[in-house]
Amino acid sequence: MCGITALILADSNASASLELFEGLQILQHRGQDAAGIVTCGHKGRFYQCKGNGMVRDVFNQEHLQNLVGSLGIGHATNLVGDNFSILNECLTPLVRYPTAGSSSNSEAQPFYVNSPYGIVFGHNGNLINARDLKSFLDLKAHRHINTDSDSELLLNIFANNLQATDKFRINEEDIFTAIKGIFEQCIGGYACVAMIAGFGIIGFRDSNGIRPICYGKRENTKGTDYMFSSESVVLDASGFSEITDINPGEAIIITKTAITKRQLVEPINFTPCIFEFVYFARPDSVIDKISVYRSRLEMGEHLADQVVKKCGKNMDIDVIIPVPDTSRVAALQASYKLKLPYREGFIKNRYVGRTFIMPGQQMRKQNVRRKLNAMALEFSGKNVLIVDDSIVRGTTSKEIVQMARDAGAKKVYFASCAPPIRYPNVYGIDMPSRQELVAYNRDDDSIAKEIGADIVIYQELDDLLASCKKLNPGIKTFDCSVFNGNYITGVTTEYLDHLESSRNDLAKNSNDRLHSPDTIGLHNNFGYNGRS
Ligand SMILES: O=P(O)(O)OC[C@H]1O[C@H](OP(=O)(O)OP(=O)(O)O)[C@H](O)[C@@H]1O
Numbered sequence: 001m002c003g004i005t006a007l008i009l010a011d012s013n014a015s016a017s018l019e020l021f022e023g024l025q026i027l028q029h030r031g032q033d034a035a036g037i038v039t040c041g042h043k044g045r046f047y048q049c050k051g052n053g054m055v056r057d058v059f060n061q062e063h064l065q066n067l068v069g070s071l072g073i074g075h076a077t078n079l080v081g082d083n084f085s086i087l088n089e090c091l092t093p094l095v096r097y098p099t100a101g102s103s104s105n106s107e108a109q110p111f112y113v114n115s116p117y118g119i120v121f122g123h124n125g126n127l128i129n130a131r132d133l134k135s136f137l138d139l140k141a142h143r144h145i146n147t148d149s150d151s152e153l154l155l156n157i158f159a160n161n162l163q164a165t166d167k168f169r170i171n172e173e174d175i176f177t178a179i180k181g182i183f184e185q186c187i188g189g190y191a192c193v194a195m196i197a198g199f200g201i202i203g204f205r206d207s208n209g210i211r212p213i214c215y216g217k218r219e220n221t222k223g224t225d226y227m228f229s230s231e232s233v234v235l236d237a238s239g240f241s242e243i244t245d246i247n248p249g250e251a252i253i254i255t256k257t258a259i260t261k262r263q264l265v266e267p268i269n270f271t272p273c274i275f276e277f278v279y280f281a282r283p284d285s286v287i288d289k290i291s292v293y294r295s296r297l298e299m300g301e302h303l304a305d306q307v308v309k310k311c312g313k314n315m316d317i318d319v320i321i322p323v324p325d326t327s328r329v330a331a332l333q334a335s336y337k338l339k340l341p342y343r344e345g346f347i348k349n350r351y352v353g354r355t356f357i358m359p360g361q362q363m364r365k366q367n368v369r370r371k372l373n374a375m376a377l378e379f380s381g382k383n384v385l386i387v388d389d390s391i392v393r394g395t396t397s398k399e400i401v402q403m404a405r406d407a408g409a410k411k412v413y414f415a416s417c418a419p420p421i422r423y424p425n426v427y428g429i430d431m432p433s434r435q436e437l438v439a440y441n442r443d444d445d446s447i448a449k450e451i452g453a454d455i456v457i458y459q460e461l462d463d464l465l466a467s468c469k470k471l472n473p474g475i476k477t478f479d480c481s482v483f484n485g486n487y488i489t490g491v492t493t494e495y496l497d498h499l500e501s502s503r504n505d506l507a508k509n510s511n512d513r514l515h516s517p518d519t520i521g522l523h524n525n526f527g528y529n530g531r532s
């Protein structure tokens with residue numbers, strides 16, 4: 001997953017970089033692999049700093065000072081990347097050998113193309129027709145693609161469409177035409193920000209609205225500043241108001257003098273990703289008019305009903321314990337409804353990031369232990385109900401259950417605010433391989449056995465949906481593909497198979513990567529790993 005942001009300040013002499021940096025820090029929970037900022041200065045020149053690592057590691061004060069200009073875009077990445085890499089081998093054998101969603105420096109965003117006009121681009125999501133796009137760009141548009149990232153493809157489709165207007169200077173109409181072309185050509189989930197040199201910033205969202213993006217305004221003596229962000233919390237924290245979601249299929253262009261909005265394609269099926277509410281987004285964000293915090297309270301409420309249903313009269317739970325951080329809100333509400341004590345039995349090391357979004361199973365496993373410690377005080381001699389927001393690979397739950405037992409728990413029940421995850425995600429979340437999902441081919445009992453719990457209790461999908469729909473009845477459907485395998489954009493078995501084989505942990509760690517060094521260094525890092 002990724003966090004994207006863009007900012008344009010009314011005062012042309014002001015600097016956008018610090019606020020973009022702070023925005024990315026706030027979006028850090030969406031991606032920990034890489035980060036980047038590009039600003040645009042007085043002569044329409046771009047200034048870039050990007051590299052692998054957390055936001056605080058990529059940028060220092062000097063970098064931020066060197067990022068001059070009053071407008072810019074930023075990106076914090078979890079490198080999911082799609083892999084038209086097999087195609088790469090066929091068409092352009094000299095490009096890198098498949099790195100299959102690598103954490104390569106070269107795939108850190110924003111991406112840049114100099115022609116036409118100079119464009120930089122940041123993307124959250126994943127395209128499922130990347131191979132066709134790559135082929136089109138290579139064979140028809142004659143554009144060189146230098147990485148395995150689908151975001152580079154999106155940028156080049158945009159650039160190609162802008163090129164087709166054949167104008168010396170473009171205007172908003174030309175940009176809308178180019179983005180309409182993207183909607184027609186690119187299939188998948190994508191929320192995007194772009195900046196055109198000397199022109200302004202742009203935000204748009206795929207026609208199903210799968211990935212989130214919103215914008216807000218801030219008045220000051222020089223005029224109005226505007227900012228785009230994946231989540232409203234950034235805008236909130238930076239003093240922006242009138243925070244509005246970009247509609248599915250809508251594009252917004254903001255220059256120093258005007259904001260222009262256009263619904264480019266009619267949203268036939270608005271299906272925001274439900275996993276944003278389960279796990280990804282910060283609780284203090286509001287996405288598509290749904291408070292993430294309140295949706296999690298609702299999830300806790302419904303989960304409590306499931307606990308009663310599953311445990312029946314024999315309910316012998318002594319205490320409810322959340323798995324920090326994400327499940328806290330729901331666990332608290334469940335404890336309130338069940339009239340059972342809520343205790344913070346696991347203490348989280350605040351300096352360790354999120355584990356699910358780390359690349360590689362070994363790293364994820366080690367980090368659960370580094371991150372969480374069980375307090376015997378809360379477990380010893382008790383029947384505990386551990387609540388988590390979701391069980392994906394089961395990495396966290398397996399470790400946690402063992403830790404609870406080691407700390408003296410009598411019985412360990414494990415409840416998940418989301419239903420079993422049995423299908424890969426194709427819209428930007430790193431769940432590519434069915435085989436890696438603990439619920440794949442397992443029923444509740446065998447999942448409980450696999451994670452070592454006495455009982456596992458899952459939320460029903462209808463209840464999860466109700467938790468979000470209640471807060472915005474206007475949204476009729478959500479993307480729930482990881483739970484039910486229904487992909488709103490359609491997806492071929494061939495694509496899913498390709499995803500499975502190229503993006504599982506084994507493939508990601510393949511030695512083949514050695515044949516194609518990760519750091520290309522072309523238009524890229526501000527010094528190695530972003531450090532000068
Ligand atoms: O079954 P798994 O593959 O382990 O994935 C699920 C776990 O990963 C996430 O936690 P994470 O540590 O990423 O973030 P958090 O601190 O926000 O809960 C999520 O909240 C679950 O705890």
Ligand SMILES: NC(=O)CC[C@H](N)C(=O)O
Binds near residue numbers: 124
């Ligand atoms: N997680 C994401 O949103 C990934 C964005 C994009 N597909 C990339 O690989 O860089």
Ligand SMILES: [Mg+2]
Binds near residue numbers: 324326327388396
């Ligand atoms: Mg967690």
